[in-house]
Amino acid sequence: MRNESKEDIKPSTASERVFAVKVDDLTVAYNYKPVLWDIDLEIPEGVLMAIVGPNGAGKSTLIKSILGILKPIAGSVTIYGKPYEKQRRLVAYVPQKGSVDWDFPTTALDVVMMGTYGSLGWIKRPGQKEKKASLEALEKVGMLPFKNRQISQLSGGQQQRIFLARALVQNASIYFMDEPFQGVDATTEIAIINILKELRRAGKTVIVVHHDLQTVPEYFDWVTFLNVKKIATGPVKDIFNDDNLTKTYGINYQVSIQE
Amino acid sequence: MDISKYIELVFTDYTLRTITLGTAILGAITGMLGSFAVLRKQSLLGDAISHAALPGIAIAFLITGAKDTNTLLIGALVSGLIGTFWIKNIVTKTHLKSDTALGLILSVFFGFGMLLLTFIQKQPNANQAGLDKYLFGQAATLVESDVWMMAIVTGICLMVMLTFWKEFKILLFDADYTKTLGFNTKTIDILITVFIVLAIVLGLQTVGVVLMSAMLLAPAAAARQWTNSLAKMVFLAAVFGAFSGVFGTAISASQNNLSTGPVIVLVASVFVGFSFIFSPSRGLLFKQIRVIKNRRDLELHKTLAFMYHIAETHENTSHPHKIKLLNNFHGYTKSTLQKLVDKNYVKINGSMWSLTETGFETAANLYTKQETEDE
Amino acid sequence: MNSAQLEIQIIASLVAIACAIPGTFLVLRKMAMISDAISHAILPGIVIGFFITQDLNSPVLILLAALTGIITVVLVEYIQKTGLVKEDTAIGLVFPALFSIGVIMIAKNANDVHLDVDAVLLGELAFAPFDRLLIGGTDVGPKSLWVVGSILLITITLLILFFKELKVSTFDKGLTASLGFSPAVIHYGLMSVSSVTTVGAFDAVGAILVVALMIAPAASAYLLTTDLKKMLILAISFGVFSAIFGYWVAHCLDASIAGSITTILGVVFLLVYLFAPSKGIIAVMYREKQQRTEVSLLTFLLHLKNHDEVEERHVNHLYEHINWQKVRAKSVLDLAQKNNMIHMDNQVVSLTKKGDEFTSKAINYIITNEDAQIEDMKDDFFLFRG
Ligand SMILES: Nc1ncnc2c1ncn2[C@@H]1O[C@H](COP(=O)(O)OP(=O)(O)OP(=O)(O)O)[C@@H](O)[C@H]1O
């Protein structure tokens, strides 16, 4: 049923292109101190995009306001041409790791199951079907053996995988991930990026806040530079250059990127 | 009074039965809701709310002149909510931190309440008797209708909790995420807060404003130590709360002029202390034992590894070496050597030792394991 | 006014000063609730001390009870360190337990202990003048005056001696350690002073109201100044004012003096909270309204700067894309025009030179994280505020 409705939303031969995510003139402020200014952003369907920018650039804020967690003072956001409220089911979110209480009395499997709550709606409880989907997601991120662990007894990388699994189980079209590689070892990083690439192959759009500039060309095909304002957005091969990096990170930013 | 006689009394004596039932129900509901308060990091809000309720009781009395519990508790509810609202407002609108807001509201409201109480006491015509009980609680003043009231509120609360279990759980764990899934977090939030305030107000008559917050925290903090599942934690907290109520009542009923509140709180605190120390997975005792055991194992492993290094130098790995050699190793003691012999890792022959085959394998395994872990 | 009344007011004022000083630091260090915990938890210490000394004003009792206060702090910190419960839960678990023990001890020994629960909560300020200190047979004044006076003297001496250290450690913990004095020493020093003060004040105003005397004046002062010295002076003044005024209110109502002092403290806070010039909520709300419009204005100007296309700058775009309601959009537009930031040409808006300059500067400040400068800049550029 959901697939049908998705078909309506994404006319393949539309004259005007419909973007997976379209942000118009977005301005967001905390206590009337603007942290994002007049952002225009168009994210085409099926890209694996990095959002890069220094600490405090407003990357998390951008994602939160796209997802309706924060209320912007100006501007609008559309997901496949419609406001977010109507398109929630198409969107999954992996928050920045520090945002939850890891000592909460709950197990890894429980957390992943929370990904199914959105499609269940109010009151209805998750059943066998949801459990099966959650176990599959755990399997995919290689966390099945840990399903009954209390979440604080997982390592940082494992916690990150659990969050990823929770997003996977939402079975969305667009994935927003806030620093999924934070505190993660090389093996896990590769495991995660492989999953993200697989999602892209399946036609999903994946948007990732990323800090390691060296790996941008290798992992991503699309990139947005952000520092309070949008500096640039587009294909990595076209716009990922010293010029944009300098504009984003400050005057003397030097990173030589080897192809 | 001996215990069997007391238990018999609980079932036969009307007053005692009422009180026991009342404190048990109260313990259960505060334990249950306290779990939410603790997990929301609002442990001290309960303290502020209960203190803030006092002027409400006094004003309700001044206005209506009525002594019946429900009227007074409505007053408590209103002023408790005003206190809560004001705290939230101070924290969001000024630079004052939440601890200051809490301490300020709780002490100022309480002081105002005391002013009113002492004022009422001096009034010649006031049938003031009984307002004092709201300070430390007097379970003896519970009547059947009070217990019914508690039971009904607990029932409603239980029903709501079961209905919205999933929503409560996800909001407590990850509020932002809950929003993205399309749940109206404000509604859930208000629901939880209202129930917490309600539970506090219900307990004022029995436990009193001064100590009510402990009823909220203690059972939940104790329960958290025994389980890693939210459902079990809430259930256990209810059980601990109920038992605190029953035991506390029993103790204070068997003694002269002991307010119920402090006794119940003390019983609940004993639950907490016991849980902190003896819980198998998180408790301090077992943690300490594990630390000591790990340290011992580590020493043993280090010694074994050292011996492995020596044994490795020889073609025949079970070739005997001098015990003296081991003195070069820092952590070596006679008892560790003896333990290794007991485990059949090492053989001793006079002043010589040699690794057994199992010993050699274990040591080798230890190595590969350590290397993969370090990675 | 007779001499007993005068003495009560002097004692109350001294208590207020003695509480306001550590209270100010507790509020600044985000440890206000610790004072609540201490004030409850010293009760068993007081009762035990009373068994031993039989005198509520004995220095031994004060030290013993203060020790209970320190033990409470250590216990709370220990539980916090175990990580078994969240931090504030630790406070909430420790003090009710200790307080309960105290109450039960009083109840069990009601015949021997001349202490009752009302005295625990409210103190007995009204009776303070009747307990005289006799030295060599001559009456030198009420005992509690001497007790509170000595504590105050010690507190003030410590404050003057360690003012610099207290100040640095309150505002910058890292710096403290690098300057060579241990933050832990100052922390426990402050805790000790708080405990001793609480015990000394306890007799006069009772357990819970000590908390009010510590926190409320400091909280009110905090809303009026950012300077530590001024904050201390203000907190002390609020405390003394409430003590004296509160006494007379109690006198008129024939009610508890301590309750009345606390109520006045609450009223003082309420007034400051409402009317403080820059941090009071009326000022805050006014400023928020102004800022809301001005941020919208900035947003709007920036949008104009970012877009050359005519359709992006058309008035109607304001309503559609920027997603504002008509009223808001209109007020923003008006403000921009009044300040000569924009001019309109056939429903198409563009920046004036002044507007352009203003916008560039604003962006610059925000990106370099110096957004405080924007406020100054507004003064330079704006003829009319939002
Ligand atoms: N809740 C908040 N209240 C006030 N200011 C905030 C809040 N959250 C973030 N900010 C401010 O907004 C700005 C942007 O924050 P944001 O978290 O979006 O940055 P970020 O790009 O995600 O940084 P990081 O790389 O450190 O995660 C920062 O200057 C931050 O101080």
Ligand SMILES: [Mg+2]
């Ligand atoms: Mg971030």
